[in-house]
Amino acid sequence: MAPGLMPEFLLGLALKAIYLMLPAYAANMAPVLFRKRLGFLAFPLDFGLEFMGKPLLGPHKTFRGLAAGVAFAVAVAFAQRIFELSGLLESLAVLEYSGWLYIGLLMGFGAILGDSMKSFAKRRAGISPGRPWMPFDQLDFAFGSLLFLIAYRWVGVPVFIAALASSLVLHVLVNHAAFYIGVRREKW
Ligand code: CTP
Ligand code: MG
Numbered sequence: 001m002a003p004g005l006m007p008e009f010l011l012g013l014a015l016k017a018i019y020l021m022l023p024a025y026a027a028n029m030a031p032v033l034f035r036k037r038l039g040f041l042a043f044p045l046d047f048g049l050e051f052m053g054k055p056l057l058g059p060h061k062t063f064r065g066l067a068a069g070v071a072f073a074v075a076v077a078f079a080q081r082i083f084e085l086s087g088l089l090e091s092l093a094v095l096e097y098s099g100w101l102y103i104g105l106l107m108g109f110g111a112i113l114g115d116s117m118k119s120f121a122k123r124r125a126g127i128s129p130g131r132p133w134m135p136f137d138q139l140d141f142a143f144g145s146l147l148f149l150i151a152y153r154w155v156g157v158p159v160f161i162a163a164l165a166s167s168l169v170l171h172v173l174v175n176h177a178a179f180y181i182g183v184r185r186e187k188w
Helices: 003-033 063-086 097-124 136-152 157-180
Strands: none
Touching: 003 063, 003 097, 003 136, 003 157, 063 097, 097 136, 136 157
């Protein structure tokens, strides 16, 4: 590849990775959007259990977050299928979306499961729910959803790496923006 084409290649790769990860981003944002809704689903994923004297996952991981995350991921994957059928954003798609339901379910469950595994480790490390824990808070959902996705469809090494890197960068940018406009208490 001519050296002048490198930035263009990397930008293209990043955009493809971000498009691939949209269901995971939706799954990661959904629990926050539903924090004050669907009260009947608000019970904790760990049923309040403790492990070695500390909460298993902590009170911030709820069935409400799981349900909202999976529903949002499926909705986004469905939208990607509609885009595909309409020929929109064709050049960004790494996947074929006829299996949108699997893609949505896998990425949604993967994102929330990755996030919960992170909380499990975070509680063992003695860090309270909601306190930042870099870079795990930023990568948990991306890693989880990618692992579940590649069990269904391999995306290639460059896209895999770009998906993790783009997720980290976007997560930091979005959280900082949310902090400065006052909708988040933690910058990270
Ligand atoms: N949330 C939820 N259920 C989930 C995941 C998240 O209800 N399965 C909601 C909680 O209200 C949580 C918020 O989304 O406070 C933000 O989620 P996240 O940043 O992932 O959790 P933290 O509050 O940082 O908790 P932890 O330290 O356990 O990661
Ligand atoms: Mg957090």
